[in-house]
Amino acid sequence: MDCAEILKILPDYTVGALEEHIAAHVRAHLAECESCRRELRALENTGALLGPMPAVDAPRDLWAAIQAQLEPRARRKPAWRVYWKPTVAVAAAAAILIAVLLAWPLMQAPVPLTPDLPVLATAEGTSYAEAQIAGAWDQPLADEASLALAMAVIEPENSGEMIQ
Amino acid sequence: MSTEAAEEKVVAKAQAGDQRAFGTLYSQYGRVIYSIIRHMIGNEETAADLAQETFIRAWRSLPRLQEPKAFGGWLRMIALNLTRDWVRADRPTEPLDGENDEEMARQWADDEAGPADRLRTSEQQRQVTEAVHRLNEDQRLVIVMHHLEGKPVAEIGRELGIPVGTVLSRLARGREALRIKLAPYVEE
Numbered sequence: 001m002d003c004a005e006i007l008k009i010l011p012d013y014t015v016g017a018l019e020e021h022i023a024a025h026v027r028a029h030l031a032e033c034e035s036c037r038r039e040l041r042a043l044e045n046t047g048a049l050l051g052p053m054p055a056v057d058a059p060r061d062l063w064a065a066i067q068a069q070l071e072p073r074a075r076r077k078p079a080w081r082v083y084w085k086p087t088v089a090v091a092a093a094a095a096i097l098i099a100v101l102l103a104w105p106l107m108q109a110p111v112p113l114t115p116d117l118p119v120l121a122t123a124e125g126t127s128y129a130e131a132q133i134a135g136a137w138d139q140p141l142a143d144e145a146s147l148a149l150a151m152a153v154i155e156p157e158n159s160g161e162m163i164q
Numbered sequence: 165m166s167t168e169a170a171e172e173k174v175v176a177k178a179q180a181g182d183q184r185a186f187g188t189l190y191s192q193y194g195r196v197i198y199s200i201i202r203h204m205i206g207n208e209e210t211a212a213d214l215a216q217e218t219f220i221r222a223w224r225s226l227p228r229l230q231e232p233k234a235f236g237g238w239l240r241m242i243a244l245n246l247t248r249d250w251v252r253a254d255r256p257t258e259p260l261d262g263e264n265d266e267e268m269a270r271q272w273a274d275d276e277a278g279p280a281d282r283l284r285t286s287e288q289q290r291q292v293t294e295a296v297h298r299l300n301e302d303q304r305l306v307i308v309m310h311h312l313e314g315k316p317v318a319e320i321g322r323e324l325g326i327p328v329g330t331v332l333s334r335l336a337r338g339r340e341a342l343r344i345k346l347a348p349y350v351e352e
Binding site for chain 1: 190311337351
């Protein structure tokens with residue numbers, strides 16, 4: 001190892017970070033090189049310059065001064081409690097939006113008035129609705145008043161006979 | 165329960181808003197935090213103010229601490245950053261004063277022939293403090309814990325949750341950087 005290589009790893013050597021076989025090479029080089037020994041002393045002096053610091057007691061009233069300035073902190077809520085309210089609000093908003101989107105075409109289409117509804121014709125020349133009302137008339141529990149009203153809407157001129 | 169596990173529980177309680185748990189953490193770290201700041205700026209009153217600010221900031225930021233076991237290193241970094249900011253606000257490091265400083269001076273005096281002897285002037289102390297502050301955070305923290313607090317590398321590794329090899333590497337790089345910055349005081 002030459003001086004450049006030694007100087008590169010000398011800081012690691014001073015803190016004992018080198019593997020033993022590498023440290024042995026460094027030791028052998030240092031034994032013969034005054035320049036590198038000088039650098040080693042400078043690194044060791046740096047460590048000595050830094051400390052150790054004497055540990056000193058903090059002022060007695062320091063904790064009281066700190067404590068007086070600690071704002072109370074709300075205890076942390078579980079994640080589900082933090083997030084459930086916004087989640088429900090978003091879900092509700094989404095549901096309303098979907099409902100509006102689905103209903104929109106229905107709200108926009110013109111609703112035909114009852115007289116314009118197509119009436120299916122039967123083979124005998126009577127309408128489908130007339131045939132249904134006539135069939136229902138003979139049922140034991142038929143609501144004759146409602147059926148007569150329906151017939152009056154479909155065929156006003158014949159409805160008087162059925163009601164009588 | 166190990167000391168580390170017990171401390172993690174206390175940190176977790178403090179994170180949840182328990183001021184008594186935070187008081188326990190102060191009991192454990194108040195002295196060392198005050199000592200680091202006091203050593204770096206050389207004034208009792210300012211050191212007390214900065215130590216107070218360190219713990220208040222820690223309390224406010226505590227819920228955001230991801231690793232409760234890293235509390236000690238995290239707290240030291242708050243103190244070191246506050247000290248750095250204070251020093252860089254163009255305020256000179258003050259000369260030694262009071263009883264504690266006499267204790268410090270006695271320590272320096274024990275090493276009459278060594279480089280520590282040259283630290284007696286406030287300007288030299290300011291240079292060392294500034295050089296330490298110029299290190300990157302990882303190196304600064306390890307340098308302070310090892311050289312100032314006198315902690316063994318294995319203990320630093322445990323406290324910071326990093327391998328011993330990483331501690332040694334940061335120590336070596338930090339010392340290398342300081343050796344360059346403090347050349348006038350360390351070269352023979």
